[in-house]
Amino acid sequence: MTRxxxxxxxxxxxxxxxxxxxxxxxxxxSGYFSYWFIPVFIITCIALGYLYLSYFMKIWSKKLDQFAEHWQFAGKIRMITGTLLAIGLFWFGFLLPYLWTGNVDGLTTKIRQIPAKITWRYIGNFEAQEFHKAFKRAVAAVGDQPTVFLFFYRDYSYFSAEDKNKKGRYPSIYMHGNSRFSYGFDQSPDNEKVLFKAGEVSEAALDKVLQHLKKHYNLRQVLYIGIDKNRRWGLKGPDGLVHNEVMLDIRVVFNGGHRSLKYDGRTGDFLQEKVY
Known part of the structure; x- marks a missing residue:
């Protein structure tokens, strides 16, 4: 019985x-694990695969005849139940990495976006719904800390904000779904004027930017949508005067980096287009 x-x-x-x-x-x-996990994964797969193979080969070599007889005369209900149980355990094992990293929602999104990928319509985080998810995750990760920038790429987010445990340190963070990784490269902001709080950017402004992009440009050609503070050189303000002040902007950079758009970070109003 125990055996x-x-x-x-x-x-x-x-x-x-x-x-x-x-x-x-x-x-x-999908980027939900750090690079250190790759060798761990390979070694674990080989080790467990060897152990399971050795065990079942040993069992099957001794009881092959009984196994064949059991398979032949087993009831259909028992066979179907066993098959369904095996499929259920397989899918549970498949979902384990996503449950562990908190990225089940990311998996369902990836599955939903498969038709867009195979028909060359994939825009990832630049879908309005997915962009808001990515923005909320980044804001939750940053919290109320002074932030250098928030960049949103098609498949991940990249941002830098002050470390909550070490004042004056601004690590660069890559975020895939709910998984965050820092690869040791710190930002060095010139002064405090270029820092902002993530809460200063409204989702209404981001919606306005996305709608403008969708109407006038091809979202598949967008490299990233970034939020940061920069000096607006020679831009006229609502008062008709030229301002060179540090302002919160939303920047859109296209593939190749030869074209960029600039929007007001608080209102989402279009400001200018640059072609390099």
Whole structure:
């Protein structure tokens, strides 16, 4: 009885393992794991694969005849139940990496966007719904800390804000879904005038920018949408005067970096287009 239970537990864990492998692989492709996880994943797959293969080969070599007889005479209900259970355990194993990293929503989004990818219509985070999700995640990660910039790319966000535990340090953070990684490169803002709070940017302003982009430009050609404070050289204000002040802007840079758009960071109003 104990041996049978142990054997069934090992079989169940094997199905979970078979789902866990492709789940981790696709999660890594989506950027939900850091680079250090790659060698850990490879070593774990090889080690567990060897252990499971050794165990089941040992069992099958001894009981191959009984296994064949059992498969032939087992009831259909038992066979269907076992198959459904195996499929369920496989999918549970597949979902484990996403549950672990808090990116189940990211997985459903990736699945939903498959038709757009295969028909060359994929814009990722530049969809209005996905952009707001990415913006809210970044704002939640930054909190009320002084921020250098918030950049939103098609598949990830990139931002720099003051470390909550170390004043004066501004690490660069990459965010894929709910997974955040810092690769040790710190920003050095020139002065406090270029810092802002994420709460200063309204979602209404971002909506206005996205609507303008969708109407007049091809979103598939956008490299990133960035929020930062810069000096507006030679731009006329509402009063008709030229201002060179540091202002909060939303910048849109296109692939290749040869064209960019600038919007007011608080209102979302279009300011200028530059072609380099």
């Amino acid at each position: 049978t239970l142990l054997h069934n537990l090992i079989k169940a864990s094997a199905y979970i393992y078979l789902g866990w492998m492709p789940g981790c692989f696709f999660a890594m492709l």
